[in-house]
Amino acid sequence: MKRIKTPLEQNGFQRYSSSEEIVHYLQTLAFAAGQFARLDCIGHSAQGREILALYCGDDSKNQRANRQKLRIMLAGSQHGASEAAGCEALLYLARAILTGELQQLLEHFEFIMIPNANPDGRERDSSKNGNDVNINRDFVLLSQPESCALDAAVLHYRPAVVLDLHESAVLKRKTLGLEGYLTDFEAQFDVASHPAISENLQNYAELQLLPALIAAVETRGLRAQRYIREITSTKQPVTHGDLTMRTFRNKAGLRGALAILLETPMEPKADPHPTFRNIAVRTEKQWCCLQALLQVLQPQQPAILSAIARAMQLPPQGNIALNGSYVPRNESPVTRINLRRRDTREIESIEFADHRAIAAHDFLQLPSAYIVHAHVEVFAELFERHRISFDKVTEPFETVLENDVFAYGDTPERALRVLDTSRDRAVVMSGHLYVPLLPDTARLLPLLLDPRSSSSVFQYPQFIQLIAADQPFFIARVADQDR
Numbered sequence: 001m002k003r004i005k006t007p008l009e010q011n012g013f014q015r016y017s018s019s020e021e022i023v024h025y026l027q028t029l030a031f032a033a034g035q036f037a038r039l040d041c042i043g044h045s046a047q048g049r050e051i052l053a054l055y056c057g058d059d060s061k062n063q064r065a066n067r068q069k070l071r072i073m074l075a076g077s078q079h080g081a082s083e084a085a086g087c088e089a090l091l092y093l094a095r096a097i098l099t100g101e102l103q104q105l106l107e108h109f110e111f112i113m114i115p116n117a118n119p120d121g122r123e124r125d126s127s128k129n130g131n132d133v134n135i136n137r138d139f140v141l142l143s144q145p146e147s148c149a150l151d152a153a154v155l156h157y158r159p160a161v162v163l164d165l166h167e168s169a170v171l172k173r174k175t176l177g178l179e180g181y182l183t184d185f186e187a188q189f190d191v192a193s194h195p196a197i198s199e200n201l202q203n204y205a206e207l208q209l210l211p212a213l214i215a216a217v218e219t220r221g222l223r224a225q226r227y228i229r230e231i232t233s234t235k236q237p238v239t240h241g242d243l244t245m246r247t248f249r250n251k252a253g254l255r256g257a258l259a260i261l262l263e264t265p266m267e268p269k270a271d272p273h274p275t276f277r278n279i280a281v282r283t284e285k286q287w288c289c290l291q292a293l294l295q296v297l298q299p300q301q302p303a304i305l306s307a308i309a310r311a312m313q314l315p316p317q318g319n320i321a322l323n324g325s326y327v328p329r330n331e332s333p334v335t336r337i338n339l340r341r342r343d344t345r346e347i348e349s350i351e352f353a354d355h356r357a358i359a360a361h362d363f364l365q366l367p368s369a370y371i372v373h374a375h376v377e378v379f380a381e382l383f384e385r386h387r388i389s390f391d392k393v394t395e396p397f398e399t400v401l402e403n404d405v406f407a408y409g410d411t412p413e414r415a416l417r418v419l420d421t422s423r424d425r426a427v428v429m430s431g432h433l434y435v436p437l438l439p440d441t442a443r444l445l446p447l448l449l450d451p452r453s454s455s456s457v458f459q460y461p462q463f464i465q466l467i468a469a470d471q472p473f474f475i476a477r478v479a480d481q482d483r
């Protein structure tokens with residue numbers, strides 16, 4: 001089949017593909033691929049642009065009779081025009097799978113590609129959406145249509161693997177750049193790492209998948225490493241990525257997928273580049289990592305399916321950690337990282353405190369359900385956004401409820417602490433919400449609702465103001481053992 005040029009190639013790499021060109025390109029590809037592709041609209045952006053998912057799969061009879069295929073979701077350019085290369089590389093991948101040299105991958109995989117996850121950001125030359133919100137910090141509130149669409153797509157398609165594609169500037173003008181340094185890496189990968197995610201899945205991701213992935217990328221000629229969170233100062237400790245449910249990666253992991261973050265670098269805007277902001281080179285790096293990932297995933301399919309099957313079971317002891325934080329590594333409290341001098345462009349090895357160990361804390365014995373006694377409309381809406389099942393109680397009933405009493409200080413981030421916990425038989429009144437813990441939400445619901453969790457809605461002013469200090473909290477845990 002004739003190679004259909006992507007908009008970026010058609011433009012001679014002189015500008016990024018526009019959201020409109022991307023829609024048109026996906027339609028052209030889907031049409032050319034016939035039965036192997038389908039284009040689904042999974043939502044609309046804040047400014048009303050379509051968010052498209054390209055499903056690629058071979059549903060023909062002898063393929064269906066075949067063993068189970070690994071379903072992979074790839075989300076590109078959540079950070080809009082600021083990180084444009086992920087989208088451009090996914091268009092290469094879609095073309096290669098549907099009309100080119102990677103067609104045989106459909107024997108092993110199904111793909112859901114969301115190349116342009118933030119179409120407003122691409123048009124506004126921004127990392128944020130049309131409401132000026134960073135959508136990759138919105139997976140707790142789901143206040144934006146883009147984050148809602150991505151989260152709902154994970155539930156709808158139930159991918160085994162989710163890849164979230166990002167880029168990072170090597171020159172941080174306002175922070176590390178002021179100290180005279182640029183970062184120096186070529187490809188980094190992280191995995192979902194909230195401690196409430198099943199241990200099985202995390203062990204598989206960290207001990208098997210990541211090393212294989214890093215090795216495969218290095219074989220293809222890029223230096224690769226486990227993700228190190230943005231270095232803004234030579235005095236900071238180094239850690240891996242965000243440990244809350246605010247990010248797409250952790251949310252997808254808590255929903256039971258093997259979730260992976262990819263980040264490749266961008267050169268300074270001001271430097272002379274062979275193409276517009278070096279987009280040809282940036283896209284090539286993402287494309288290299290995508291190919292390495294698919295090469296690694298294929299033989300690992302049985303291990304992945306078994307790890308994610310166990311991820312959906314309730315935690316073995318019936319308790320989970322509400323929070324995790326980065327702490328010093330015992331075995332090696334310091335590490336050296338290569339940075340590049342901004343003036344001479346020479347590499348310097350700098351010593352950093354190494355805080356890449358994760359401590360899990362604030363353990364909670366899982367209740368069989370939560371009861372919401374007040375603000376029921378607000379929470380009913382929240383549960384609908386997260387697709388969490390609940391019932392409005394119609395007949396009052398008696399059960400054993402656990403209630404926390406919180407105290408807080410007077411800063412905006414008032415760290416909530418539990419003053420007291422009561423455990424009593426009580427009547428649940430009609431009109432209140434009964435929210436059962438089901439296997440697919442058991443790890444996510446406590447994080448969302450417990451004010452001690454750094455992933456809870458009570459991290460946000462509109463929710464924290466609903467908590468009355470020194471009073472029993474309006475969300476109770478059902479402590480009955482009749483699960």
Ligand SMILES: [Zn+2]
Nearest residue numbers: 079083166167
């Ligand atoms: Zn990003």
